[in-house]
Amino acid sequence: MEKNSSCCFSNLSSNLPITCFVTVIAIILVRILYVIWRTCKPLRKRTSQQPLSTLVVLGSGGHTAEMIDLLLVLQKNKFTPRFYIAAATDNMSLQKARVLENSLADSSGVKEISAEFMQIYRSREVGQSYVTSVWTTLVALAHALWLMIKIRPQVVLCNGPGTCIPLCVIAFIFKVVGIRWSSIFYVESIARVKRLSLSGLLLYKLRIADQFFVQWPQLQRKYPRAHYVGCLM
Amino acid sequence: MGEAEDGVKPKRVVFVTVGTTCFDALVKVVDSQKVKDELLRRGYTHLLIQMGRGSYLPEKSIGDDGSLAVDYFTFSSSIAEHLRSASLVISHAGSGSIFETLRLGKPLIVVVNEDLMDNHQSELAEELAERKHLYCARPQTLHQTIASMDLESLLPYSPGDATPVAKLINRFLGFPED
Structure with missing residues (x-):
């Protein structure tokens, strides 16, 4: 008992x-x-013309070139202010973004550019050992979190490679926690014809990306939630 | 460019580019006698190689004895000028080099680097070859491609357009259509 x-x-x-x-x-x-x-549900029609703060993740090389092509046709007054993030080891991408922003300022005659440029640590450099990459990954994540807390974007534009993953995951966590609702757009690289890249696959399968664009019809048939938009370049 | 004077052959440059990569297999094969002979046979007079981070150094030649003139450099800020003055471009499979060349309307042979671990790059080259915008080769088949290529049959590439993406993004975010 x-x-x-x-x-x-x-x-x-x-x-x-x-x-x-x-x-x-x-x-x-x-x-x-x-x-x-x-996520994936379009936002309600906007009555006010309030611009949305936008985070642009620049991938390097061909990825950056494709992103610049997209930025050229986006109406800049709707996507303001703009925050550019590139890997700390990539010194070309931010330079290209600066050239773009300067040309915008010249053509519109606006003195003040509403753009900021930031660098982010990479979690692993090519050839780095896996033991030290645990530590560098933690540092990179903390850094990504710090930048995202500062920016709290309403729109995230990215097109790979891996640099955009921690930022997108943090943006998703912000949605869950209720810090900030953002819309995440991912454009798969033109180089991907038959298979998605690893970053693309993650954002598609985990349903983190609100809209997912591919540039070849074969990919759209394989991944039906993706939007086929034709070649950007 | 390339005016024939006193029976001298017009200058026809083949520009080889590996971008920022290291692609010794390509540099080695364009420097091989087999490929150089084939280029000469097809009427090219100069071979200019951008060799990037590779370590294989081709043999320079001024080509005064009727052979192909060969020159090389590692990197240059004026790749666009070299592309513009070329009669034929042989490139690695990077999307940047491919589209820059296609936009200039230059005949292009893309050589796929088979040593790369994640060889997704061949997808793009093969797709564009299927659409007849370029020729796609491997280092060991390059000389055959040069021998059998018919540049007249290549179709010009019409540059892409990002406005469909911009439209979808605007619609998703609820911005009024213009």
């Missing part, structure tokens, strides 16, 4: 934290499911 009651008591006391834990996890899961469901 005594044995039984003590058993019940210990059951109850050990159950309480577990119940709380399960409830919290359930709430988080429901919220994540809601965010995933809400």
Whole structure:
């Protein structure tokens, strides 16, 4: 008898934290499911012409060239202010973005450019050992989080490679936690004809990207949620 | 450019570019006698190689004895000028080099680097070759491609357009259509 009651008591006391834990996890899961469901749904028609703060992730080389092509046709007054992020090892991309922003300022006659340029640590350099890359990945994540807290973008434009993944994941977490609702757009590189890149595949499968664009019809047939938009270059 | 004077052959440059990569297999094969003979046979007079970070140095030649003139450099800020003055471009499979060449309307042979681990680059070259915008080769088949290519049959590439993406983004965000 005594044995039984003590058993019940210990059951109850050990159950309480577990119940709380399960409830919290359930709430988080429901919220994540809601965010995933809400993602991919177009935003309501805008009545005001309020611009949206925009984060542009520049990939390097061909990725940056494709992104610049896209920026050239976007109406800049709708996507303001603009924050450019490139890998710290990539010194060409931000230079190209600066040239673009300067030419915009020249053509529109606006003195002040509403653009900021930032660099982000890469989690792993080519050839780096896996042991040290655990540490550098943590540093890179902390840095990405710090930049995202500062920017809190409403729109994220990216087209790979890996640099954009931590930023997109953080943007998604911001949606879940309720810090900031953002729309994430991913354009798969023109070099991908038959298979998605790893970053593309992650953002597609995890449903992090609100809209996913591919430049070849073969890919759209394979990934039906993607939008086929033809070649950008 | 390339005026024939006193029976001298007009200057026809083949420009080889590896971009920022290291692609010794390509530099080596364009420097081989087999490929150089074939280029000469097809009427080219100069071979200019941008060799990037590679370590293989081709043999320079001024080509005064009727052979192909060969010159090389590692990097240059004026790749566009070299592309413009070329009669034929042989390039690595990077999308930047491919589209820059196609936009200039230059005949192009893309050589796929088979040593790359993640060889997705061949996808783009093969797709564009299927659409007859360029020729796609491997280092060991380059001389055959040069021998059998018919540059007249290549179709000009009409540059792409990013406005469909911009339209979809605007619509998604609820911006009124212009």
